[in-house]
Amino acid sequence: MTSGVEEPGAVPPAPPAQAEAVFGDSLPKARRYAELLADDGVRRGLIGPREVPRLWERHLINCAAVEELLPEGAEVVDIGSGAGLPGLVLGLLRPDIRMILLEPLLRRTVFLDEAVGLLDLPNVEVRRGRAEEAHGELYTDFVTARAVAPLPRLAGWALPLLRKGGSLLALKGEQAEAELAAAEQDVSKLRPSVSDVIRVGRGKVDPATTVVRVTVTSDGGPPVPGSQKKARSGKKKRGRKR
Numbered sequence: 550m551t552s553g554v555e556e557p558g559a560v561p562p563a564p565p566a567q568a569e570a571v572f573g574d575s576l577p578k579a580r581r582y583a584e585l586l587a588d589d590g591v592r593r594g595l596i597g598p599r600e601v602p603r604l605w606e607r608h609l610i611n612c613a614a615v616e617e618l619l620p621e622g623a624e625v626v627d628i629g630s631g632a633g634l635p636g637l638v639l640g641l642l643r644p645d646i647r648m649i650l651l652e653p654l655l656r657r658t659v660f661l662d663e664a665v666g667l668l669d670l671p672n673v674e675v676r677r678g679r680a681e682e683a684h685g686e687l688y689t690d691f692v693t694a695r696a697v698a699p700l701p702r703l704a705g706w707a708l709p710l711l712r713k714g715g716s717l718l719a720l721k722g723e724q725a726e727a728e729l730a731a732a733e734q735d736v737s738k739l740r741p742s743v744s745d746v747i748r749v750g751r752g753k754v755d756p757a758t759t760v761v762r763v764t765v766t767s768d769g770g771p772p773v774p775g776s777q778k779k780a781r782s783g784k785k786k787r788g789r790k791r
């Protein structure tokens with residue numbers, strides 16, 4: 550039986566020294582997000598309690614390292630954001646980018662909406678849905694994803710969302726080269742593309758974050774600029790058809 554008094558949530562560890570270098574002026578927002586993950590995130594089952602002591606190194610800093618692959622003003626769709634990793638971290642670190650967090654589960658989108666409001670992130674939009682349901686509707690410069698699906702399935706979901714020259718940035722573990730080698734042929738059949746494995750955040754993140762990057766080299770369907778359908782409200786929506 551519960552006492553009716555809510556248990557206090559967990560408290561995240563203090564940010565490690567490299568968090569200052571990684572987040573700079575955004576560190577206060579990153580701290581607030583870490584608190585939210587440790588408290589509400591754990592309470593609502595979005596992250597496991599065992600993740601709390603390693604929130605900074607394994608989650609926030611690891612995800613933040615990807616920002617060096619995103620040029621100024623990039624449009625990004627993070628598929629399978631879960632509790633906001635890596636999309637929310639990138640959105641709070643880089644106010645110049647436009648970030649859509651695409652996540653099918655209501656419980657998670659509710660948390661993400663609350664986090665975006667609390668952290669005051671006007672450049673971040675939360676959408677409920679599966680990546681494959683957005684095909685033909687959403688086009689972007691980059692798709693990010695962490696721990697969402699094996700590479701061939703992930704590429705099937707992500708590549709149709711990309712404009713020509715755009716890249717899927719999939720955060721992977723140490724086996725990234727082997728995973729890419731096994732999947733590369735299937736991936737390039739989905740849409741002509743070039744792929745590589747890069748490590749980002751060297752000198753700030755230890756170990757460096759491993760990213761499989763798949764860059765599409767063909768048009769693959771996005772309509773020509775100017776033929777964009779109007780959003781239902783009549784207001785132009787970020788990242789919509791263009």
Ligand SMILES: C[S@@+](CC[C@H](N)C(=O)[O-])C[C@H]1O[C@@H](n2cnc3c(N)ncnc32)[C@H](O)[C@@H]1O
Nearest residue numbers: 628629630631634652653654679680695696697
């Ligand atoms: C293991 S969690 C990873 C969450 C987060 N990216 C992270 O690294 O902590 C996988 C997430 O992908 C979402 N997901 C599963 N299938 C999806 C799909 N087809 N499109 C978009 N998201 C999907 C799930 O709802 C879940 O939130």
